[in-house]
Amino acid sequence: MKIVLTGSEALYTVEQLCQTLLPTGEGICNCQVTRRDSMIFANCHMRLDSRETHATARHALSGDAHRDVNLERRTLARAVFRAALPYLPQPPEWGMLSGVRPAKLVRAHLERGGTLRGAKSFLQREYFVSEKKAALCTEAGKIAAEVHKTFSERDFSLYAHVPFCPTRCTYCSFISAAGDAFARWGEPYLDCLCRELAMLGRLRAEHSLRARSIYVGGGTPAVYAPEQLRRLCQALRDTCGGVPEEFTVEAGRPDAITEEKLIALYEEGVTRICVNPQTIHDATLKRIGRAHTAADFFRAYALARKTGFQEVNCDLIAGLPGETAGDFQDTLVKILSLAPENITVHTLARKRGSAFHELHTEATSPEVITHMLAEAESQLTEAGYRPYYLYRQKYTGGSFENIGWTKPDHLCLYNVSMMEEIGNIFSAGAGAVTKLTSRGLTRFTNPKYPAEYLAAGSDFSARYEALVKYDS
Ligand code: SF4
DSSP states (O other): EEEEEEEEEEEHHHHHHHHHTTTTTOEEEEEEEEETTTTTOOOEEEEEEEEEEEEEEEEEOSSSSSHHHHHHHHHHHHHHHHHHHHGSSSOTTTTOOSSSSSSHHHHHHHHTTTTTHHHHHHHHHOOOHHHHHHHHHHHHHHHHHHHHTTOOOOOEEEEEEEOOSSSTTTTTOOBBBOOHHHHHHHHHOOOOHHHHHHHHHHHHHHTOOEEEEEEEESSGGGGGGGHHHEEEEEEHHHTSOOOOOEEEEEOOOOOGOOOHHHHHHTTOOOOOOEOOBBBOHHHHHHTTTTTTTTHHHHHHHHHHHHHHHEEEEEEEEEOOOOOHHHHHHHHHHHHHOOOSSSEEEEOOOOOOTOOOOOOOOEEOHHHHHHHHHHHHHHHHHTTTTTEEEEEOSOOOOOOOOHHHHHHHTOHHHHHHHHHHHEEEEEESSOOEEEEEEBBOEEEEEEOOSSHHHHHTOOOHHHHHHHHHHOOO
């Protein structure tokens, strides 16, 4: 979609919205914004598929410059949304929201003194969000506001990234090296990661910071051998000055998980572990390039429990190639019978340009995915789970969301703080993003690829200086 915008700097708002609502649209979206008599006026003309639509929106200015920038964006978005509606088969469930973190709006509303009911109707009225999605979002936003209250300016969460996997899943959109990359880079990468963690540990000690949680993600962190995992856990504990209240390792793929590794993680202080089946259908697992079976998952899950883990998360994906609503339902029922503390339901992201499109030409229809997600919501709710964090996917048809579900009192603190950008997030490893929130949001991003990270990572003093400068 070609976008022409005059009278406003909010081009990104229009781009995001067009990309979300009309991802394959080839046309023109022409918008103008004007301010007069204490009002903002937005106009949108859209031409697409030999049709033309026109819509307007307006809003009173508040007189507060910062607030008025947001009001201008929202007014412009309303005009674009209204102009796009006639091209859509039905009104989108997320309305005109295009951001990936919708629960942030609820938290902001609550923290300004608003009520839950007010937050929900704000989403419905101002952003045209459906009743169901507004309810989900309100629950997640409420939890985020509660978590936020427990954070001080000096609190941080720690993330370490392991960008290696046993094989590459066909739908993977992460930077993760498979095959012999691990044999080549695994050990030097761990050395580098430990050096970066030592730098962060120095920062923590010198500035009296408090660690709230650790999360080791990937990739598949369980590709490392037990002794390497012990070394990584030790480095993480040293960074934090001990074991914080939550220590997660996304062990990940069952084909990388062994009893010895689980024992190493447990003995080194890990409190929460992710064992991810995605589906319990072997034919699908084979189709998507995961070198494990459903039986491998059940074995790894049972081992995690036997080792003593009290907090286990299982990731599932709705919309895997070749799966019907019934297949997804089977997976859900089997996973619920295990009663893990957390279940994360992802929707398959079909990123344009990925190998996935060539390998799997048959996409699950948005209607089937909608049905799968509705089933998941109703069964998880009935089984006593609550949505505790959610994020929406960018650049995917249907504009679906991923939701973390939790049994009462078992939410993953790291997931909430990372998703809602609560407290400082120190991140180590390739592509890791450190976010400092105490004075606005400042990001420091590491080199993306393992080889680049290794090349740049012999000396972390420049990063240390940058972080200290931020704090002073
Ligand atoms: S396990 Fe995750 S990170 Fe690894 S290849 Fe599969 S999707 Fe990518």
